[in-house]
Amino acid sequence: MALSESDTRSKLIDPRIKESEWNESHIVREYFFTDGRKLIGNKRGKQYFVDYLLTYKNTNLAIIEAKAENKDPLDGLQQSINYAEKLRIDFVYTTNGHKIYEHSLKEGNGRWIENYPTPTELFERKYGQPQTKQEAIITYPFHIEGSMKPRFYQQIAVQKTIEAIADGKDRILLTLATGTGKTYISFQIVYRLFQSKWNRDGSDRRPKVLFLADRNVLADQSMNTFNPLEKDCVRINGKEIKKRGGKVPTNANVFFAIYQSIAENKNRVIEVSEEDGEDDVKGYYQQYPSNFFDLIIIDECHRGSANDESSWREILNHFKSAVHLGLTATPKRDDNGDTYKYFGDPIYEYSLKDGINDGFLTPYKVKRIQTNIDEYRFDPNDIITGELESQIVTLEQFEKQIVIPKRTELIAKTVLENMNPMDKTIVFCVNQQHASDMKIAIDKFKTIKDNNYCVRVTSDEGDIGRNFLEMFQNNDRDIPTILTSSKMLTTGVDAKNVRNVVLTAPIKSMTEFKQIIGRGTRVYEGKDFFTIIDFVGATNLFYDDRWDGIPEEVSGGKGETSPTPRPPKEEDEDSNTGGGDNTIIVDPPIREKVTIDIRGKKLKVINIETTYVGEDGIPLKTEDYLELLIGVLGKFYNNEDGLREIWSNPKNRKDLLNKLKEMNIDESQLDDLKQIFEAQDSDIYDVLAHLSFNMDIKSRNERVIAVENSDFVEKYHNEKAKQFIEFILDRYRKDGVKELDDDKLGKLVDLSGLGTIREVAVNFGGIPQMGHEYLELQKEIYK
Known part of the structure; x- marks a missing residue:
């Protein structure tokens, strides 16, 4: 009698693995590496796992697919290869306990073998014979704290980066979707380099690392993630430097800064709050020797850091001898080509689609809402202030050049109608003024009386806005529930329980679109999906080939500059301030907006189309x-x-x-x-x-009338039994099939007012018979 798969593993496969010097510390059985896509009802889809994962010196080397003794050992080979590709593992073995087949993903072919290779043999086939220092770097263990350990894709991102650094690569890019833990990945990279004493000059010391962000909230969140290295961390900002008599801190290993804190900005006038002075721009980075840092991590590096004209580029050029590691959530190269030109192709990519299908990010549905004022045709009687330049105003012009207060109110009212009152929601507006107008409009129609139910969070709000954001991120608090903002919240804000992302500003940039969608993707208990509510057709970008499609080819890299630098983008003031810092950028005055009061037309929603997302990440x-x-x-x-x-x-x-x-x-x-x-x-x-x-298609009313006109009701000679059947039919007519669930009978008895369950059941001949008649009624309804 042939052994089952379980017995084949324990009696045939396990002994042969151990014969090749793999001990228990090297073997992970039934290694589950995904959580399973989130489903409605707090359920999960299928989790991916491999029968055996073989590890050695803290590196994943091989997977083994086990089959029952009487099965073909090649069954499941392709699936195992697919899993190995996902896990970035080079060697796959399939076996029925007697025969062993090895497939090498590096060579793209396989062969039958007599015995498994030893851990040392497999390690050398993957890495060769690295020098002692190099091996120490690539094999140092991850930081594990309690149940907190890196997910499979985080392990890959860290390992690929460590290997690239150990190989001497000095410009590195990681592309991972928003919400997948890029900062945590950064911490693990720094931790391993820190503990293995890697540095650029090969001496016996721990590295100096600079973590650069473009917003204080991102820098603060990053410092929290690096908490296990707290005593070796320091924040570079105006306050800290003033304490040191104008000198930059040097007695640490990991330094955190927003680039406005240390860059010398020559192109704009900067005003700083005298009360705070936290991020006064002095060109502080020039106080550091050019070879001071071994590694610079640039968070959200697509936000202009590699542009020839950017302040970040000045910093990178100054510290050009350091390894530069860029982190971005946006793999498309159309509007962030400088980034890819500078860093080269990413060494690892993990997309939004991957994150959702693997269960690490939350799925979404899309509500595309159209109104009868998505464009405005000129009527001289409507103009309150200003002068129109064209006869037709399009969506792109609203709030920038044209303001229609009644349109803002219509959108605010519709947002409230399409969300649960206490669902945390971010409304992305055109600019800070629009965010203020939207907050006021939501206040006009809200049903929750709390004064802070809806708040504006933009750079102009300063500390007040930052405090509101912290309260919004606190999952134990319901208030504030709705944030209105423009550019400030597009990146890096870790709010796990966001249920709605509302788009009221046109979005042309795929980079920005991905960032905004990422505000809702973080996983939270009881959050099965989030909803994108789109008033401006921005979700058409889902159907663009650039949405999670094959990235464009990029040439160059390793510090190569773009041949034709892009001019600085015209952005809302939020995107230039460090995200709510007390730094105010003085821009040139803009022309007066046109304000319009629609008088001869009732504004209304004319269509709401709800679409759901397939496994390819595109709304169907x-x-x-x-x-x-x-x-x-x-x-x-x-x-x-x-x-x-x-x-x-x-x-x-x-x-x-x-x-x-x-x-x-x-x-x-x-x-x-x-x-x-x-x-x-x-x-x-x-x-x-x-x-x-x-x-x-019949209506519920038609079905009820058909039952009432049949012999079904009349067969009940007991008047109370008949009344109860008629009551159930009326509930179904009003509220639908949920009233007919198998657990609703007792509740229906209570609501009927005809007595207790036992009293009503007597009219049917007892409780079992009443239950039987409840089922018979349902058969009659759908007859």
Whole structure:
């Protein structure tokens, strides 16, 4: 009798692994490396795992796919190769305990082997024979604290970076989606370099590291992440330097700064709050010798750091002997080409799509909302102030050149109508003034009385805005619930429980779009998805080839400059201040805006289209979604009788809905189908029957009337029994199929006012018979 897979592992595979000198500390059995995509109802999809992970000297070297003794050892080879590619592991073994097949991803082919290679052999096949110092760097363990340890992709990002540094590479780029823990990855990199005493000159000392951000909130969050190295960390800012008599701190190993704190900005006038003076611009970095730092980490490096004309570039040029590690969430090169020109291609990429499908980021749905004032046609009677330059005003001009207060109020009211009152929400506006107008408009229509329910968080708010942001990030607090902002919150704000991201400003940049979407992707308990509410058509960028598509090819790298430097972008003032710092940039005055009061037209929402996201990360268009749904439904029933049999039994109906949830189709999506077919007063059953078999859609009222006119109700000679059946039908007519769930019977008895469960059941001949009649009624409704 052949051994089962479990017995094959323990009796055949385990002994042969150990014969090749792999001891228990080198073997991880059933290594789960994803969490499974988040599903509705706080559930998870399939987790990926490998049967065996082989490690040696803190490096992942191989995976083994185990099969039962009587199975072909090559079964599952391709899946194992796919997993190895995802894990960035070079060697795959498949076995049934007797035969062993080895596939090398480095060479792209495989062979049958007699025995597993030893740990030393496999390590040398991967790394050769590194020098003692180099080996110490690439094999130093990760920092593990309690249950907090790096996820698989974080391990890869750290290991790839460590290996690149050990190999002498001096310009390195990591591209990982927002919310995947780039700062934590940075910490692990620094920790391992710190403990292994890597530095640029090869001496016996720990490295000097500069962590550069462009906003105080990002620098502060980063310092918190580096807490295990706290005694070796210092913040470079005006306050700190004033304490030192104008001298920069040097007695630390890890330095944190926003570039405004240490750069010498020659192109703009900078005013600093006298009260704070925290980030006065003095060109502090020039006090450090050019070879002072061994490593510079540039957070959100796409934000202009590599541009020839940027202040960050001046800093990087000064410390050009250091290794420069860029971190970015935006892999597309259309509007951040300088970054890729400077650093070269990323050594590792982990996309938003990957993060969602692996279960480390939260999925999203999209509500595209259109109004009858998405463009404005000239009417001289509407103009309050200013003068229009063209007869037609488009979305791109609103709030920048044209202000229509009633439009702002319409959007504010619609936002509130499309969110749960206490769902944390960020509204991205055109500029700081628009953020203020939107806050006032939301206050006008809100139902929550708290004065801080909706607040503006922009750079002009200074400490007040920073405090509101901290309270918003605190998941134990409900207030503030809604933030209005413009550019300040597009990057790096770690607020895990954001349920809605509202777009009221046109977005042309894929880089900015990815950053904004990332505000909602962080995982939080009970948060199954978040909603992107789009008033400006910005989500059309999902259908652009650049959205999680194949990145454009990039030539150059390693400090090469762009042949045609981009001019500085025209940005909202938020993006130039360090994100809420007391630094105010004085820009040239802008022309007077035109204010318009629509008098002869009622403003209204004319369409709300809800779309859901497939595994490719792109929202499904209506026809694609219906096609997907029809294909999925066909797995559960073959004809209308099959659907009716499922739907008319509350237990079967619940099972079907749960199975659909596991396939990323939830009840809210099914409810949205009613809008597509203009069947809001109908049952989901009728929509499914129409979709699957082209049946006519009946309303719930029609179904109730049909039951009332049948012999079903009249068969009850007991008047109270008849009253209860009629009560249930009325509840179904008003509130739908949820009133017919298998756990609702007791509640329906209470609501009917006809007595206790026992008293009402007597009219049916007892509790079991009443339950039977409850099921029979449902069969009659869907007859």
